[in-house]
Structures are given as structure tokens and as C-alpha cells.
Amino acid sequence: xxxxxxxxxxxxxxxxxxxxxxxxxxxxxxxxxxxxxxxxxxxxxxxxxxxxxxxxxxxxxxxxxxxxxxxxxxxxxxxxxxxxxxxxxxxxxxxxxxxxxxxxxxxxxxxxxxxxxxxxxxxxxxxxxxxxxxxxxxxxxxxxxxxxxxxxxxxxxxxxxxxxxxxxxxxxxxxxxxxxxxxxxxxxxxxxxxxxxxxxxxxxxxxxxxxxxxxxxxxxxxxxxxxxxxxxxxxxxxxxxxxxxxxxxxxxxxxxxxxxxxxxxxxxxxxxxxxxxxxxxxxxxxxxxxxxxxxxxxxxxxxxxxxxxxxxxxxxxxxxxxxxxxxxxxxxxxxxxxxxxxxxxxxxxxxxxxxxxxxxxxxxxxxxxxxxxxxxxxxxxxxxxxxxxxxxxxxxxxxxxxxxxxxxxxxxxxxxxxxxxxxxxxxxxxxxxxxxxxxxxxxxxxxxxxxxxxxxxxxxxxxxxxxxxxxxxxxxxxxxxxxxxxxxxxxxxxxxxxxxxxxxxxxxxxxxxxxxxxxxxxxxxxxxxxxxxxxxxxxxxxxxxxxxxxxxxxxxxxxxxxxxxxxxxxxxxxxxxxxxxxxxxxxxxx
Amino acid sequence: xxxxxxxxxxxxxxxxxxxxxxxxxxxxxxxxxxxxxxxxxxxxxxxxxxxxxxxxxxxxxxxxxxxxxxxxxxxxxxxxxxxxxxxxxxxxxxxxxxxxxxxxxxxxxxxxxxxxxxxxxxxxxxxxxxxxxxxxxxxxxxxxxxxxxxxxxxxxxxxxxxxxxxxxxxxxxxxxxxxxxxxxxxxxxxxxxxxxxxxxxxxxxxxxxxxxxxxxxxxxxxxxxxxxxxxxxxxxxxxxxxxxxxxxxxxxxxxxxxxxxxxxxxxxxxxxxxxxxxxxxxxxxxx
Ligand SMILES: Cc1ncc(C[n+]2csc(CCOP(=O)(O)OP(=O)(O)O)c2C)c(N)n1
Ligand code: SF4
Numbered sequence: 001x002x003x004x005x006x007x008x009x010x011x012x013x014x015x016x017x018x019x020x021x022x023x024x025x026x027x028x029x030x031x032x033x034x035x036x037x038x039x040x041x042x043x044x045x046x047x048x049x050x051x052x053x054x055x056x057x058x059x060x061x062x063x064x065x066x067x068x069x070x071x072x073x074x075x076x077x078x079x080x081x082x083x084x085x086x087x088x089x090x091x092x093x094x095x096x097x098x099x100x101x102x103x104x105x106x107x108x109x110x111x112x113x114x115x116x117x118x119x120x121x122x123x124x125x126x127x128x129x130x131x132x133x134x135x136x137x138x139x140x141x142x143x144x145x146x147x148x149x150x151x152x153x154x155x156x157x158x159x160x161x162x163x164x165x166x167x168x169x170x171x172x173x174x175x176x177x178x179x180x181x182x183x184x185x186x187x188x189x190x191x192x193x194x195x196x197x198x199x200x201x202x203x204x205x206x207x208x209x210x211x212x213x214x215x216x217x218x219x220x221x222x223x224x225x226x227x228x229x230x231x232x233x234x235x236x237x238x239x240x241x242x243x244x245x246x247x248x249x250x251x252x253x254x255x256x257x258x259x260x261x262x263x264x265x266x267x268x269x270x271x272x273x274x275x276x277x278x279x280x281x282x283x284x285x286x287x288x289x290x291x292x293x294x295x296x297x298x299x300x301x302x303x304x305x306x307x308x309x310x311x312x313x314x315x316x317x318x319x320x321x322x323x324x325x326x327x328x329x330x331x332x333x334x335x336x337x338x339x340x341x342x343x344x345x346x347x348x349x350x351x352x353x354x355x356x357x358x359x360x361x362x363x364x365x366x367x368x369x370x371x372x373x374x375x376x377x378x379x380x381x382x383x384x385x386x387x388x389x390x391x392x393x394x395x396x397x398x399x400x401x402x403x404x405x406x407x408x409x410x411x412x413x414x415x416x417x418x419x420x421x422x423x424x425x426x427x428x429x430x431x432x433x434x435x436x437x438x439x440x441x442x443x444x445x446x447x448x449x450x451x452x453x454x455x456x457x458x459x460x461x462x463x464x465x466x467x468x469x470x471x472x473x474x475x476x477x478x479x480x481x482x483x484x485x486x487x488x489x490x491x492x493x494x495x496x497x498x499x500x501x502x503x504x505x506x507x508x509x510x511x512x513x514x515x516x517x518x519x520x521x522x523x524x525x526x527x528x529x530x531x532x533x534x535x536x537x538x539x540x541x542x543x544x545x546x547x548x549x550x551x552x553x554x555x556x557x558x559x560x561x562x563x564x565x566x567x568x569x570x571x572x573x574x575x576x577x578x579x580x581x582x583x584x585x586x587x588x589x590x
Numbered sequence: 591x592x593x594x595x596x597x598x599x600x601x602x603x604x605x606x607x608x609x610x611x612x613x614x615x616x617x618x619x620x621x622x623x624x625x626x627x628x629x630x631x632x633x634x635x636x637x638x639x640x641x642x643x644x645x646x647x648x649x650x651x652x653x654x655x656x657x658x659x660x661x662x663x664x665x666x667x668x669x670x671x672x673x674x675x676x677x678x679x680x681x682x683x684x685x686x687x688x689x690x691x692x693x694x695x696x697x698x699x700x701x702x703x704x705x706x707x708x709x710x711x712x713x714x715x716x717x718x719x720x721x722x723x724x725x726x727x728x729x730x731x732x733x734x735x736x737x738x739x740x741x742x743x744x745x746x747x748x749x750x751x752x753x754x755x756x757x758x759x760x761x762x763x764x765x766x767x768x769x770x771x772x773x774x775x776x777x778x779x780x781x782x783x784x785x786x787x788x789x790x791x792x793x794x795x796x797x798x799x800x801x802x803x804x805x806x807x808x809x810x811x812x813x814x815x816x817x818x819x820x821x822x823x824x825x826x827x828x829x830x831x832x833x834x835x836x837x838x839x840x841x842x843x844x845x846x847x848x849x850x851x852x853x854x855x856x857x858x859x860x861x862x863x864x865x866x867x868x869x870x871x872x873x874x875x876x877x
Binding site: 242 | 602603604632633634635636637638648649652653654655656657658659661662664665666667668669670671672673674676677694695697698852853854856857858859860861862863864865866869870872873874876877
């Protein structure tokens with residue numbers, strides 16, 4: 001377990017919590033420290049508790065833990081909300097002059113630092129810099145060189161002019177000096193810096209970046225938390241590569257526009273969250289029947305209905321696997337880390353075009369909105385390969401015409417994959433339809449053709465299983481009796497839970513599965529284990545159901561559906577509990 | 591674009607299953623003529639069709655085409671056009687498809703003003719589902735699902751388009767072949783969203799809005815002093831109750847299509863073999 005430091009700033013929405021937290025995270029990243037951030041936010045813009053948390057270490061961090069070392073509290077509620085995570089020796093920085101903090105209660109054993117944030121900010125040039133004063137104070141407490149904060153302030157305020165940057169630097173120094181002058185104890189933290197250069201990004205940004213790298217040029221979407229960042233990332237960037245983003249009037253329009261663009265030959269994508277997926281369901285079937293390559297990104301949040309829009313959940317797996325009427329071949333890819341959001345997006349476009357079907361690319365809120373540091377080489381653009389599958393041009397179109405020279409967009413092939421022709425290709429003229437059709441795309445109710453077309457579309461899945469590795473990501477002891485399976489954002493917590501469990505002498509084999517459909521055959525792994533535990537953020541265990549279905553073996557479920565992601569130590573404890581209960585049961589029967 | 595295209599080149603070899611006498615035959619012929627006369631070829635044309643009898647048009651025409659889901663043809667057309675502005679895009683559907691289930695898309699397509707053509711075959715009834723009221727059905731028109739008539743005023747598609755800042759608003763009558771083709775042609779030539787509402791009678795389920803009715807009531811704007819470039823003229827004609835006009839009601843000569851105002855001009859099917867050369871800059875932004 002790396003020596004980590006956990007820091008947070010909290011207050012009301014509208015207090016500038018997000019941007020302050022981000023400045024600190026960026027300062028740490030630029031100082032060569034690894035960072036993992038998380039956000040507590042409510043579904044409102046002003047008022048309501050909100051916090052930005054930063055976990056940092058010189059080693060990579062990929063999860064949150066139940067511990068807070070330094071808290072900048074702009075409201076009393078910030079302290080109350082985080083009582084569980086604060087511990088003996090935690091430092092709470094607050095402004096006792098603030099009306100909301102006059103009767104502040106610092107819990108037993110913790111250190112309260114009353115810093116006149118507002119007054120010091122005014123001295124530096126404006127009350128608005130109150131949070132930056134607090135950052136300076138946090139630098140003093142954590143012995144983090146304040147110069148590192150400067151470059152983050154430059155990045156954040158650079159385009160507002162040199163004067164503003166200078167004022168902010170001065171404000172930070174006032175906070176630092178105030179602490180050094182008024183509190184002479186050592187707090188026991190020391191944030192070491194390194195020469196490494198990291199990038200800091202969230203999952204939505206990684207998806208957007210992956211889309212551009214993969215040649216996605218058309219995006220249509222309708223804003224919805226927590227998928228909007230994908231659209232915001234692409235806006236203004238995709239144009240530089242000849243692409244375009246449309247904010248459609250609704251999700252029905254968004255997916256239909258994306259479909260149109262894909263038929264015109266563009267690599268095309270839409271992103272949404274649960275409710276939007278429901279609206280897209282009808283066209284989803286058309287995408288599959290017309291054999292159009294399309295990437296549909298579902299950034300999951302708590303459902304059903306509008307549920308808890310700003311909270312974590314992995315509850316849409318069934319909707320993605322089974323949503324829509326009729327039987328629709330589709331792929332479901334679920335990146336398991338923020339970096340994988342990039343890589344799997346590239347892969348999603350390749351799979352969509354190679355197999356000519358809709359690909360769900362699903363992240364969950366925890367992946368989407370939290371940020372993590374990586375060495376930039378993690379996003380190696382030279383390694384990006386683009387595979388467009390069976391696209392014909394004027395030279396090859398002839399191979400796919402019938403005796404009358406008509407193009408066969410739904411030709412029956414052994415691998416289930418037909419040719420594609422984009423408008424403008426002479427000799428490739430054809431119509432596609434959501435109606436059942438023959439090889440030419442003409443409507444049919446012929447029983448034999450119906451069966452052959454359904455089989456052809458379904459066959460793509462088998463072809464993909466043969467051609468693509470679809471391997472899980474594995475860590476831990478391959479020979480352990482316990483197998484722990486997970487999907488989506490839980491991987492980070494699992495990797496760190498492993499360190500806790502290792503310390504306790506509990507060994508397990510861990511498999512994190514980014515391919516939900518088609519998925520790897522896990523029968524051997526499950527058979528080899530004495531116990532299989534499936535970890536996921538939903539109430540019923542949708543992924544666990546799949547594993548049981550595939551392997552005909554009962555699994556143990558660890559579920560979390562309170563809207564909060566798994567924390568590494570919490571997850572370790574729950575896994576240990578499962579195993580302890582088993583042991584207890586064994587002893588009782590012995 | 592090839593210049594020696596004939597309108598029959600836009601005809602597929604599929605045999606239409608429309609009822610004999612259906613107005614959609616004439617509507618389709620006019621569309622094919624307009625496309626050929628504006629110098630388009632089937633290779634570079636994309637027809638998007640809605641759902642309904644009208645939506646079958648995608649099958650009977652020969653071009654790149656998509657027959658989509660009910661009410662969503664317009665967004666598909668938008669996607670095609672933005673992904674490849676060189677392609678001529680024509681969207682067609684019925685009054686139910688366009689003004690009922692797809693009404694939201696209609697308004698937004700009009701105001702988005704992408705350079706494409708939208709032809710609505712308005713038979714004032716749902717044909718394919720066998721004769722229910724449509725949004726343009728008369729208030730007292732008795733159908734299987736509205737035995738007393740819908741008892742709601744019909745929508746006025748031209749007024750909707752005008753209110754949504756339409757830049758080309760026209761109406762034609764499918765059986766008046768010459769005139770109809772000419773009006774659709776102007777819509778194709780318009781720089782922006784060309785909208786044509788076509789009276790396309792359903793001979794099977796609508797015994798009120800018949801060929802005879804339209805023949806008796808249509809006023810051709812060419813026979814009046816109507817100035818299509820005048821917003822006021824357009825407004826007063828469009829809001830004139832009970833009048834059935836044929837011709838271009840409104841044309842905004844200053845219309846700038848979406849593609850031009852948004853700088854969309856690339857053929858997006860053309861992408862590099864790997865990530866763009868400067869893609870590492872995207873990563874470095876996150877330092
Ligand atoms: C989502 C959905 N709802 C209902 C239908 C059934 N449906 C097919 S066509 C149609 C109405 C068509 O009316 P219109 O657009 O006026 O076309 P017409 O057949 O008169 O040409 C309906 C309701 C459908 N296909 N999809
Ligand atoms: S039912 Fe009406 S609209 Fe449909 S094909 Fe027959 S005449 Fe035409």
C-alpha cells in the first residue's frame with residue numbers, strides 16, 4: 001500500500017469547490033505525484049453539499065479510501081458529511097469568521113485550523129480568492145512546496161491575465177504564511193515530489209480523446225449527466241480534424257443523426273445515460289438490422305427513471321444486453337479504468353466497423369467524473385490502429401453485385417459480415433431498412449430468407465468470438481481458491497483491496513472483465529475456484545447472473561447500490577467477511 | 591455529378607404496392623424529376639424515408655437510401671448530409687410521420703436549416719395503419735379511432751415551418767405533375783432546408799380530401815400577386831383559413847445553410863489509417 005495522502009475541499013455547490021479541487025490535483029500531478037480524485041455532488045447547481053476529494057501518492061493510486069487527512073471545510077455540513085472518514089490527527093481548515101462556521105465544532109482528536117480565508121483573500125486582491133488562500137494553507141500543513149501550486153494557478157487563470165495569476169499566487173502565500181505563523185506544530189505530512197510528468201484526466205475525457213484518435217468525426221448527443229463531458233470534450237476539438245458535434249433536440253434525434261452519418265461513411269458516435277438509452281432503444285434495433293456500425297456510449301448513473309442522476313451505479317447492464325424489441329446482435333464493452341476508457345473506445349469503433357453492428361461502450365459515473373494521473377505514454381497514439389472492415393470502393397464493388405449489377409449490402413456470407421458501400425461509390429447504390437430484407441435490402445417475408453438473415457446477423461457474434469481475444473484483465477494469485485470477478489470501475493478498488501487483503505494473508509485470483517458481450521468463457525476459472533465472488537454496483541447482481549448462466553455455478557455476490565462507489569478498504573473488508581463467514585461455516589460443520 | 595441522368599434512373603425495379611390511384615405515385619415521380627433536372631445522380635443521392643405508405647418511397651426509388659423508424663427520418667438525413675455535404679439528401683414521409691410522432695424533429699430540422707429537401711406526402715390520414723386520423727385531418731373527420739372526428743383543429747404545417755424560421759416553405763399537389771416537379775426542384779435548389787407539403791390523396795381511406803376536392807379548391811400562387819420573398823405575404827397566406835395554396839409560399843433569399851454557418855464541409859468517410867499525426871497534443875493538454 002503506497003503511503004497516501006487524502007485531501008478534500010467541501011462546501012456548497014457554487015462555492016467553486018470543483019475548480020479549487022482541480023487546481024490542487026493538477027499541482028500535485030505537475031509535481032510528479034499520482035492523483036486520484038472523486039467528487040461528492042448533488043443534482044443541483046447552487047446550494048447543497050459538494051466536495052472534491054484528492055487521494056495522492058508517489059505510487060499510482062486508482063481508488064478512494066475511507067480516510068481523510070486534510071479537509072478544507074467551507075461549511076459545517078462539510079465536516080458532518082465526512083465524520084466517518086476523518087480520524088485522529090486529521091486537520092480541518094476553516095474560516096471562523098464565516099457566518100456558517102462561527103460555532104464550528106472540531107471533533108475530538110482532530111486539529112482545527114482557523115484561517116481567516118476571506119480576509120486574507122481580500123488583502124490579496126479579492127474575496128473570490130478565498131479558496132486559493134485555503135490551498136496555500138493546505139500547502140503549509142502538508143509541506144507541499146507552494147511553487148508547485150503556481151503552475152496550476154497559471155494553467156487555471158492564465159487566460160484571465162497576468163495580474164489575476166499574480167494575485168492568486170499572493171493569496172496562496174498568505175494562506176501558507178498564516179498557518180506557519182500561527183500554528184507552529186508539525187502535522188506529520190510530507191508530500192514528496194518527483195520528476196515525473198503525468199497527465200490528469202477523467203473517463204469521459206478519455207472516451208472523447210479515444211474517439212478522435214479512432215477517427216470518429218461525427219457526434220450527436222443530448223446533454224445528460226454524467227455523459228455530457230464527452231460532448232463537451234469533443235466540441236471545439238473534433239472540428240480541428242474535420243468533424244462536427246451536433247446538440248440534437250433529443251436522444252431519438254441524436255441516435256438517428258449518428259446513424260445517418262454512419263451510413264454516409266463517418267465513424268460516428270452518440271453518448272448518453274440510462275434514460276437516453278431507453279429513448280434510443282427503437283433505433284438501436286434499426287442500427288442492428290441495417291447493419292450500421294455505431295458506437296453508443298452509455299455512462300451509467302443510478303436508475304431507474306431519473307433515479308439519482310449524480311450517483312454511481314452499474315444498473316443498466318440488462319438494458320444494454322437485452323434492451324429493444326426482437327433479437328438484436330450487439331456488443332457491450334465496459335472499460336474498467338480511466339485509461340481503458342481511451343483504449344476501449346478505439347476498440348469499440350474498430351469492432352463496430354468490422355462487424356457492422358451497434359456497440360455499447362459503457363462507463364459508469366465513477367469512471368466518468370473522477371480523474372486519475374497516468375504517464376502520457378499510456379495513451380500511445382502511434383499504437384492506434386484503424387480497421388474499417390469490408391468497405392468496398394469502385395474497384396471492388398463488382399464482387400458484391402448480383403447478375404443485374406445490383407449491390408448486395410446484406411450478402412449472405414460465411415462469417416456473417418457483408419460489404420459496405422458509402423454514398424458516392426458508383427455501383428454501390430442500395431437501400432437499407434429496418435424491415436426484414438433480402439441480400440439486396442428489399443423487404444421480404446419469405447420464411448427462408450428471414451431465417452438466413454437472422455442467422456447471418458447472429459453469426460457475427462460467433463465470428464467475433466473466434467477472431468477477437470476478448471480476454472479479461474487478471475491479477476492476484478492464479479492458483480488461489482478464491483476467484484473475485486468484477487466489471488467496470490470496480491477494478492481500481494479491487495487492485496487496492498488486494499493490497500489490504502495481501503497484508504492479511506488472504507489470497508485470491510482477480511479477473512476484471514471489460515468484454516460483457518461477447519464475453520470470455522470463464523467456466524474453467526470458476527470451476528477451478530472453491531468460491532467465486534462477483535463485485536458490482538447494483539442491487540440484483542446483473543453480471544453475477546451472467547456468470548451463473550454461463551458456468552452453471554452459484555456465485556457469491558457483493559453488491560453496492562447506495563450511490564457511492566466501492567472504497568478500497570471497504571471492499572477488502574467485505575471480501576474478507578465473505579471468506580471469514582465461509583470459514584466459520586466450515587468450522588461449525590466440522 | 592453526371593449530366594446525362596434521366597429521371598427513370600431514379601426508379602428502382604421494385605413494383606410499388608401502393609393502391610392504384612394513390613397520390614404517392616405522382617409525388618414520387620415529381621421527386622425523381624426534380625433530382626434528375628437538378629443534375630444529381632443516384633450514386634450521389636441519399637433518400638431517407640419515414641414509415642407509412644409514404645415511407646415506402648425509399649424502396650421504389652433508386653439511390654442510396656435508408657428506410658428508418660417512424661418519425662425519425664429527418665435526423666437521419668441531417669446525419670448523412672453533415673457527414674458528407676456533397677451528397678444530395680432528400681427526406682420523405684407522411685403527415686403522421688412528420689407532424690405527429692416526428693413533430694419535434696420537424697421543427698428543429700426547419701430551424702437547423704441544413705441544405706436538404708423534405709417532402710411530406712400529406713393525405714390527411716394514416717394510410718398504412720388503415721385509416722385513422724392524422725394531425726392534418728379535419729376536425730369532424732370520422733375514422734375508426736375518432737368516430738366523432740378528432741374534435742381538434744388540424745395542424746398547419748406551413749405555419750409551423752414559418753414559426754420555426756423556415757427558409758423555404760412550399761406546397762404542391764401530386765397530380766399536377768409539371769407544377770409539383772417544378773416546386774420540388776426549387777426546394778432542391780434552395781440553399782438550406784427546402785420543405786414541400788404535398789397534397790397526395792389516399793384513395794382508400796380518405797373520402798373527404800380527394801382529388802376532386804383539391805382540384806376544386808387549390809389556388810396556384812403563380813396566378814396571384816404573391817411575393818414569396820415577402821415574409822408578410824407568406825404569413826397572411828399561410829394563416830388564411832381554409833385556403834389550399836400551391837406554390838412557393840416563402841423563400842428566404844438570405845438563407846445560409848447550417849453547413850456553411852458551422853463550417854462543415856469535409857467528407858467524413860475519409861479518415862487516416864491511424865490516429866491523427868498531432869494526436870499526442872490531445873494528451874499533452876492534460877498536463
Ligand atoms: C413507433 C411506431 N408507432 C406506430 C407505428 C405504426 N404506424 C405505421 S405507419 C403509421 C402512420 C402513418 O401515417 P402517415 O405518416 O400519415 O403515412 P401514410 O401511411 O398515410 O402515408 C403508424 C402509426 C410504427 N411503425 N412505429
Ligand atoms: S392506403 Fe392510401 S396512402 Fe396508402 S397506398 Fe393506399 S391510397 Fe395510398
